[in-house]
Structure formats: C-alpha cells, structure tokens
Amino acid sequence: MSMRQNIETKIVAELSPEHLEVIDESHMHSVPPGAESHFKLIIVSGMFAGEPLIRRHQRVNSILAAELNGGLHALSLRTLTAEEWQKKGGETVASPPCLGGGKADKET
Amino acid sequence: MNDSPIFEQIRDEISHTDVVLFMKGNPVFPQCGFSAAVVEALTTLGVKFKGVDVLPDPGLRDGIKNFSNWPTIPQLYVKGEFVGGCDIVREMYATGELKELLKNKGVEFAAPSEAAD
Numbered sequence: 001m002s003m004r005q006n007i008e009t010k011i012v013a014e015l016s017p018e019h020l021e022v023i024d025e026s027h028m029h030s031v032p033p034g035a036e037s038h039f040k041l042i043i044v045s046g047m048f049a050g051e052p053l054i055r056r057h058q059r060v061n062s063i064l065a066a067e068l069n070g071g072l073h074a075l076s077l078r079t080l081t082a083e084e085w086q087k088k089g090g091e092t093v094a095s096p097p098c099l100g101g102g103k104a105d106k107e108t
Numbered sequence: 109m110n111d112s113p114i115f116e117q118i119r120d121e122i123s124h125t126d127v128v129l130f131m132k133g134n135p136v137f138p139q140c141g142f143s144a145a146v147v148e149a150l151t152t153l154g155v156k157f158k159g160v161d162v163l164p165d166p167g168l169r170d171g172i173k174n175f176s177n178w179p180t181i182p183q184l185y186v187k188g189e190f191v192g193g194c195d196i197v198r199e200m201y202a203t204g205e206l207k208e209l210l211k212n213k214g215v216e217f218a219a220p221s222e223a224a225d
Binding site for chain 2: 053054057058061065068069074075076077078095096097098099100101102
C-alpha cells in the first residue's frame, strides 16, 4: 500500500471525516523522485469538536505514529470541524517551500 | 519522563529562556520552510526568542520529539510549555491567539498594531 493510501485508510477508520484531503507535497522538498515523505492533510471531522488545536494534532500524530517513524518525514495538518470548515469557506493555507535542510539528513 | 542528559539539556533550555524554538537551521538562515514560517511569525510579532538548531545533534533532534511527544520539527516552547509545531503556531498567529498567549504568559513583544508592509 502506498503511503497516501495508508494515511487515507487510517484517518478514515479512526476519525470518520466528513471531508479528507491527502496531498503529497514531497515534490516540493529535497527528496528523491517518488518519495512519499511530505504530506498535507485537511481533515474535517466532528470528532475534533471541543478540542484545542494541539489535542487535534496530537490525535492525528498518534494515529500516524508508525508512518512518522517510517518514511513520513513531514506532516502538515489542518484539523477542523464541519462548522469551522464552512466558516472558513474551505480555504487552505499554502505550505512553505523547502530550504534544503533535508540534505543535512543524508550526510549523516 | 526519564532523566537522560538530553532531557536535562532541553529542560534547562526551556526554563532559562521565555521563548525557545527548536528548529532546523537558525533564525537568520532557517534550513526548512516550516521552521522559517515560525521564525517569521515570531519576528513579525517582535518576540525575542532563542532558536535552537537540532540539525547538528541527532540526539537532540530525536530527544526533543520524545520530550514533547511531538513527531516533527519545529517546536515552540513558551515559558517552559509546549505550544505546538508550524501549523499550530501559524494558525494561532493568524487568529491572534499567539499574541494572547504571550500576553497571558507575561512575555514581552513589540508587535505594533499590525503595520502594513
């Protein structure tokens, strides 16, 4: 299973999102072609209701703990309830460009 | 929590400086877009902060992830408390929550009233 499918399957199973986008942004970073290392997730789920941002992110991080320990290098999260998603008009925030720090990884 | 030397070092760092950013590169030359984004938010607010580069020290790089139970870099600490990573800090900055947090924690910052340009 690809990293993308893996992420999708786990998030759907654990958070039953009303809306889910799994965006592979690996190409924006200094990684080999085809690497599935940098992802952005937009998750709209009722399960986030009443939770502060940090708790929501921790929840997603723990669902994807195995992936983060094996190949998933960066995970950008946008975690919203349906109400918040609607209020924000479904807009997303652009991810920042790579500045080359990953090269330091490979030298070690 | 155990008392590994790395945890000791991190505890020391976050207890002696009000605002600490564990990042890739340094505030002048961030080596990762996510780290740069947090530097930018803090700089715009006029917060004095210390950037700790995790790249030269794999022990620290892994240690901070375990210490915070947070899998990615950057990580922002204010008055010894973990605030979050890039997405959280950027969102808190956009909503004004970050300013509020700094104010509540008694951290000084020079943010003028969102001067344009």
